Amino acid sequence: PHWFLRIPLFASPAWVYMGIAILDVEANYFTVLAFRFTTLTSVNLFDALAIPSAMILSRVFLKRRFSTLHYLGVVVCMWGIGYNVMSDYQSDEFAELKSSGAEAQYPHRLLGDALAIVGGLLFGANDVLAEKYVKKYGGMEEFLGMIGFFGFVISIGQAFVLEREAIFDFFEGKTDPDADGVCSTWMSVGLLLSYVATSTLSYIGVSKFLLVSEATLLNLSFLTGDLWSVIFSVFAEEIIPNALFFVALTLIVSGVTIYEMAPSPMVHDTTSAYPSKDNARTTDEQQVDAPSLEAHLPPADGTTTMEVL
DSSP: EEETTTEEEEOOOHHHHHHHHHHHHHHHHHHHTTTTOOOOHHHHHHHHTHHHHHHHHHHHOOOOOOHHHHHHHHHHHHHHHHHHHHHHHHHHHHHHHHHTGGGGGGGHHHHHHHHHHHHHHHHHHHHHHHHHHHSSOOOOOOOOHHHHHHHHHHHHHHHHHHHHHHHHHHHHHHOOOTTSSOOHHHHHHHHHHHHHHHHHHHHHHHHHHHHOOHHHHHHHHGGGHHHHHHHHHEEEOOOOOOHHHHHHHHHHHHHHHHHHHOOOOTOOSSSOOOOOOOHHHHHHHHHHHHHHHHTSSSSSSSSSHHHHO
């Protein structure tokens, strides 16, 4: 056991969880900050860089063996992401905004795209480390508890240093009088609490997923979240995407399906404390076959089989 606050409590050292918490906090920070400077679709697009990031790091650190079908599934997903970009830049709605001068709403779009790219890469690294320590060491409860603790401390400190004035203005109800669609203070607090509750459920779901699967498939599955983004855009923002978006969504779902058709890359993962179904089945088969193997071995006292008969 490893010590925390002078108490031997955990299967992994505290500094490991602190490092994962830093990656997680900064990935969320860069991604959420990107919404200030670029569009929702662009953030969802560049967050998909978590896929190659998770795949490369899984190959390097977890020694995963990806087949041709795995790579094909990822390529199809990235192809769908490319169509998603075209959907963003070629949609009629975006063209109208650009021609009407509303493009000034995102004057620093390149900065927002860069922040989203950094956030996506950090998410991939974070998911690979989370998979390793959820499976091999303390399990889901220890992981969630330590990440929650260190993430809270890091977030409070970073928010106090970087966004102290904005936080004070938020809780004091100070808003920009020229801004459109400003929420009331109670509505803002309600939205914030809803975001926290949703994030908590998300972390629990991700941890359970990583117990039985792996980080690359997790990030591929996240791509289907674009469907919920378009539903929000249609009903909340009254923006209807063009046909390219639905082509992109079809490719993304197809890519995830192709990836899942291949044998699990965790089949050869024997270091996990929570083996995959394929590993568990192999272990059970070996245990069943063990008695039959012993039946064919000679007796331990050195007598031959014929003497026994």
